[in-house]
Amino acid sequence: DAGVTQSPTHLIKTRGQQVTLRCSPKSGHDTVSWYQQALGQGPQFIFQYYEEEERQRGNFPDRFSGHQFPNYSSELNVNALLLGDSALYLCASSLLSTSTDTQYFGPGTRLTVL
């Protein structure tokens, strides 16, 4: 049973560029959440996708956008990269229809903006 997978594992970009990060949820899960974790901080919620719609959004600018595909996988897009976007980006998946399930995190994508 595959867990949550993310790609790529590491990425280096320069300021102003755009980046796309990918996430495949755990088998059987239908909901994907994205978090940003800066060095020395706890993860911060970016947004959550369910049924290909953004269901909840955290306090992040419009430069951060996402998408969920019919197979439940998801992408996180960040435009006009800033140095402050350097962080570990975590994807988490869950099954929304049951409140007893838990949310599982993927290994993350480490983004460095130069």
Add this chain to the structure above:
Amino acid sequence: RKEVEQDPGPFNVPEGATVAFNCTYSNSASQSFFWYRQDCRKEPKLLMSVYSSGNEDGRFTAQLNRASQYISLLIRDSKLSDSATYLCVVSLFPSNTGKLIFGQGTTLQVKP
């Protein structure tokens, strides 16, 4: 004010010691509470949920005080393998499948 506040530490303790972590949360509407563990450069993993009645899982005991908006984690008989960052987490939803609000994390280093 941060929504979830933790002392970042680090806490350096010898093997076998008992160590306690605390955190406070600001939103009284919070419905569910958790402790996550995060090893260096890895993803967070659920350690345990926290209930008002208090709950225990082996050497780990978690407590919730809703009136004071305070959550604690006690680790007894610390092992070298307990060295990690412990994240206090709250949610406005009844489970951890919605938006999770993380504290900064408390770093524990258990020494031989």
